[in-house]
Amino acid sequence: MKILAAIKRVSDPDNANKVKISADGKAVTTEGLAWDVNPFCLYGVEAAIRLTEDGAKKARIGEVVVATLGPQDVGIQLRRCLAMGAERAIRIEAEDTKLDGWVVARALAKLAEQEKPDLVILGKQVVDGESNQTAQILAKMLGMPQSTNVAGIETQPGDGSVTVTREVDGGIVKTRLTLPAVVAVSERILASRAVKNGVTPETVQYPSDNVRYTPLPMIKRAEKKPLDLKGLADLGIDATPRTAYLEFKAPPARKAGVKVESVEQLVQKLKNEARVI
Amino acid sequence: MARTLVIGEMFEDKVRTPTLSAVTFARKVKDLTGAAFDVLVPGKGSKGAVAQIAACGADKIFYNESAPYATYTAEAYAPFVSAVAHSGGYNVVCCTADVYGKDLMPRVAATLDAGMASDIVGVEKSGDDFIFTRPIYAGNVLARMKVTTGLKVVTVRQTEFAPAEPAGGKAAIEEAPATAPEDAAARVEVLSFEKTRSERPELTEAKIVVSGGRGFKNPENFKLAEQLADLLGGAVGATRAAVDAGMVPNELQVGQTGKIVAPDIYFAIGLSGAIQHLAGMKSSKVIVAINKDEEAPIFSVADYGLVADLFQAVPQLVEELKKVKG
Numbered sequence: 001m002k003i004l005a006a007i008k009r010v011s012d013p014d015n016a017n018k019v020k021i022s023a024d025g026k027a028v029t030t031e032g033l034a035w036d037v038n039p040f041c042l043y044g045v046e047a048a049i050r051l052t053e054d055g056a057k058k059a060r061i062g063e064v065v066v067a068t069l070g071p072q073d074v075g076i077q078l079r080r081c082l083a084m085g086a087e088r089a090i091r092i093e094a095e096d097t098k099l100d101g102w103v104v105a106r107a108l109a110k111l112a113e114q115e116k117p118d119l120v121i122l123g124k125q126v127v128d129g130e131s132n133q134t135a136q137i138l139a140k141m142l143g144m145p146q147s148t149n150v151a152g153i154e155t156q157p158g159d160g161s162v163t164v165t166r167e168v169d170g171g172i173v174k175t176r177l178t179l180p181a182v183v184a185v186s187e188r189i190l191a192s193r194a195v196k197n198g199v200t201p202e203t204v205q206y207p208s209d210n211v212r213y214t215p216l217p218m219i220k221r222a223e224k225k226p227l228d229l230k231g232l233a234d235l236g237i238d239a240t241p242r243t244a245y246l247e248f249k250a251p252p253a254r255k256a257g258v259k260v261e262s263v264e265q266l267v268q269k270l271k272n273e274a275r276v277i
Numbered sequence: 278m279a280r281t282l283v284i285g286e287m288f289e290d291k292v293r294t295p296t297l298s299a300v301t302f303a304r305k306v307k308d309l310t311g312a313a314f315d316v317l318v319p320g321k322g323s324k325g326a327v328a329q330i331a332a333c334g335a336d337k338i339f340y341n342e343s344a345p346y347a348t349y350t351a352e353a354y355a356p357f358v359s360a361v362a363h364s365g366g367y368n369v370v371c372c373t374a375d376v377y378g379k380d381l382m383p384r385v386a387a388t389l390d391a392g393m394a395s396d397i398v399g400v401e402k403s404g405d406d407f408i409f410t411r412p413i414y415a416g417n418v419l420a421r422m423k424v425t426t427g428l429k430v431v432t433v434r435q436t437e438f439a440p441a442e443p444a445g446g447k448a449a450i451e452e453a454p455a456t457a458p459e460d461a462a463a464r465v466e467v468l469s470f471e472k473t474r475s476e477r478p479e480l481t482e483a484k485i486v487v488s489g490g491r492g493f494k495n496p497e498n499f500k501l502a503e504q505l506a507d508l509l510g511g512a513v514g515a516t517r518a519a520v521d522a523g524m525v526p527n528e529l530q531v532g533q534t535g536k537i538v539a540p541d542i543y544f545a546i547g548l549s550g551a552i553q554h555l556a557g558m559k560s561s562k563v564i565v566a567i568n569k570d571e572e573a574p575i576f577s578v579a580d581y582g583l584v585a586d587l588f589q590a591v592p593q594l595v596e597e598l599k600k601v602k603g
Contacts, residue, residue, distance in 0.1 A: 016415040017552050028418055125534060130413050131395040136383035145352055145465040148380045167527050168376045170288055171472040178464035188527055242392025247421040257580040263590055266583050267597040274563045276542040
């Protein structure tokens with residue numbers, strides 16, 4: 001199986017409360033915060049690698065191509081994915097602030113036409129812009145079936161399809177998608193047996209709380225893997241976004257609360273002060 | 278003439294409540310611009326169910342419950358919704374940003390060649406255009422933005438657009454003709470739907486939410502949170518850590534990537550208050566935090582904080598509340 005896994009870099013997701021807004025309100029600045037791969041994109045890369053390996057023999061049995069749009073620095077995030085096991089990487093030169101779901105989907109659609117993957121895997125959302133659009137727009141552009149909020153992927157070698165588990169309001173849906181298809185994964189895809197490729201035996205337990213650790217030899221090996229560069233212009237796509245951000249501001253702060261000394265006092269305050277019970 | 282189309286959602290032969298949040302947005306657009314609105318509800322049972330919302334203020338309500346739309350797939354719904362939107366000359370197509378709206382609407386935008394504003398919390402008029410407000414960076418920044426295409430696809434955050442109350446009047450009810458599906462629709466087969474059973478109110482609609490985190494340690498202990506929720510007629514929520522530990526079903530996760538809630542009272546118990554969790558509950562009216570770590574970030578957003586061991590405090594709270602509630 002050949003998989004195209006798309007990633008985006010974001011500023012440190014655990015410190016999103018430390019981003020700043022420029023004095024004129026025209027930009028969000030992330031100075032002082034480290035860049036990292038958007039967590040959901042990284043989970044997608046992990047899922048892609050689990051789908052294309054024999055987890056018992058630690059052998060690759062398929063191909064994962066990782067792609068992103070961004071400036072030269074984002075090579076660091078691509079190298080991290082190569083160290084996890086992806087075969088190749090492609091960077092499309094772009095400025096972070098000039099992208100929206102439409103531009104990214106157009107670029108990825110062009111890459112998918114060139115690469116002809118069986119499956120395109122993305123994260124269900126990016127934790128900075130949070131638009132949650134790219135996978136679905138991309139699927140429509142490619143005329144492929146889509147599945148979002150995916151918590152499980154199951155396939156067999158040569159099957160030509162994947163069975164995905166989707167978390168929806170009110171329950172869990174199982175859907176079979178005939179390949180090629182686009183999926184966007186949730187954090188639950190990391191669960192130890194969430195990805196089944198028909199090759200890795202059930203006895204192999206993946207760490208279920210995070211993506212795989214990459215020891216130094218794998219990082220070294222990743223430095224030699226191919227990382228291609230393309231320009232948006234090379235792809236021949238329209239790079240005009242369909243959204244325009246005018247202004248950024250801080251949300252209203254919550255008023256500081258009080259500490260109560262006891263459960264009795266808490267209940268009295270809820271009853272007499274907040275009047276909510 | 279500008280006109281808005283609201284996309285509704287069916288579940289078990291009823292129109293789901295989130296549909297009424299998108300209606301509230303459409304009414305707001307009507308207040309701002311005078312644009313009338315219609316509602317489209319595809320899905321099994323929609324013909325009978327749309328009468329429920331006939332007084333929501335829409336001019337027309339469209340349904341279609343025929344085979345291609347009986348069960349939701351984005352590949353069948355997107356061309357259908359897009360055809361109705363196109364033929365009716367709508368300039369705004371909207372839905373609530375729940376799992377359904379998030380899955381469907383970008384594919385609709387792609388089909389209609391339209392730009393999209395996701396998960397908005399506010400709308401203003403700006404000349405002939407709209408400015409939308411949407412939270413980004415886990416709710417730490419509010420962005421004001423425009424969609425640059427004439428036709429705008431919008432999803433709205435349920436907590437900021439309260440479900441519309443009946444407005445009087447009675448919408449005309451019509452069947453919208455089915456459209457040819459995308460080729461991709463033939464490559465999707467829904468195999469099963471496993472319903473999550475709960476007697477409790479829906480998390481996103483509950484007035485009271487009791488959420489727990491890692492502090493509960495295991496599913497057995499989590500029953501303490503459930504007891505408190507049941508006493509108050511509330512819903513149960515959880516952090517990602519609690520969900521990952523198997524204490525509660527996945528769909529009860531509150532946070533940036535789970536459910537966004539804004540109840541009258543939110544109990545945050547045994548959870549530290551990671552920014553990803555705060556993003557899902559910061560708009561709650563009253564926040565109560567119980568945590569044994571007095572440095573826990575949750576106390577910085579709590580109206581009432583109690584530094585205590587939850588295994589003592591929660592049972593005691595249940596007893597005290599029983600006294601108060603008589």
